[in-house]
Amino acid sequence: MTRSASAPHDSAYLLGASSAEHRRLLAQGDLLRDAARQLVARLALPAPARAIDVGCGPLGILDLLSDAVGPRGGVVGLDDNEQMIAWARQSIARLGLANVTTELGRLSGGDRPAFDLAHCRLLLINSADPAAVVSAMAAVTRPGGWIAVQEYDWATWQCDPPHPAWDALKAMIAPVFGGDVHIGARLPSLLREAAGCQEVHTAAHAFYWLPRSPCQRLLLQFAGLFGERLLARGTDPDTLATLKCELGAHLARPTTVVRESLLVQAWGRRP
Incomplete structure (x- = not known):
């Protein structure tokens, strides 16, 4: 495959690549694992098959794809962050995923068809041009x-x-986030219009977090990460x-529950 620095999804991943973010992404993957497993089970793949996880982070769904393509198949984990790729390689070694490799880079418009499945999770919400991705x-x-x-749709993200x-922080952060925080609602049309997909299907999953969950305080993390942007807007x-x-203080109360953004899944065939 061709790799290009001028790929269509140039938005920086603003949550960074700290050890805390490493732990959060792995924990998030665990929390979303059942939903991802259901999605992969819906996709009829040839044997052997090749799959790519775009923006895989420290693991993404590489392990699930490894099982889906079988021992004679192959999986590529792609990310444009060197630290994420280093962590992905650690996960691959730890889990013994012999049919999984990694690549540092981004998809380019000059890439040629090579995969039976192309997947991404929570990548488009961080992109300035999700249609190009x-x-x-x-x-x-x-x-x-x-x-x-x-992808998530922030419409359901409530405490x-x-x-x-x-309510105030969520409304303030949404315009400076850098991507479409309601991208989940647009996935079916994106697959049809940007990818030309046929047989487009959708599913959705809801999650609830208590204070012990690493996802429960994500809005507060965003308030810190986007602080400079918020101040620049007045x-x-x-x-x-x-705020x-x-x-x-409210999220620290043991009785406070956070309803996560709705996780929307969409999949379709390339004609």
């Missing part, structure tokens, strides 16, 4: 192969009991600090 995924998928995506600090620093403090 999906189009590039289609370019590496063989005719008759599958393109599958999993219970409700709190005004949650947010009062004292107001931002107060973060109030929400932190």
